[in-house]
Amino acid sequence: MTGRRLGDERGSVVAEFAVALPAVVLVLTVGIGALAAGARHVRLQDAVADAARLSARGESSQRVHDAVGAAVPGAVVDIAPRGDLVCVTASAAAVLGLRVTAVGCALAGGL
Structure with missing residues (x-):
């Protein structure tokens, strides 16, 4: 039989x-x-850059909103x-209650 010894550390790991x-x-x-x-921020930044170029080329605002919404619902x-x-400029909810924001600009009338 094994008795408990003083200083026994069994169970301490658990x-x-x-x-x-x-x-x-x-x-x-x-x-x-x-x-x-x-x-999510990287996806939003990429979508905003594409949307800025679309808007600068004269696309409708609905098309711009759809482009961002397709990438980041x-x-x-x-x-x-x-x-x-x-x-x-676009913002979207992220995990843990955070909100990410991205801004993209393009020269108006550009290609």
Whole structure:
């Protein structure tokens, strides 16, 4: 028979793991959320740049909104002239309650 000895550490690994697991899960969740938000921002920035070129060529505002909406569903789009430029600003919800925003401008009348 084995009796309990003073200073026996059996079970301490399980206890330490139980304490550390929520922290590891939290770090992984925040990291994955940040990557997802970054990816959504890149898609939004690319869509806004394309939409600015469409608007600068004279496409309808509906076509510009559709171009951004196809790349990033749920994006809110604003088209505004700024001197010789046409700028498109869009924002969309990302994970963890964040909102990403992108701005793209193109020379009006450009190709």
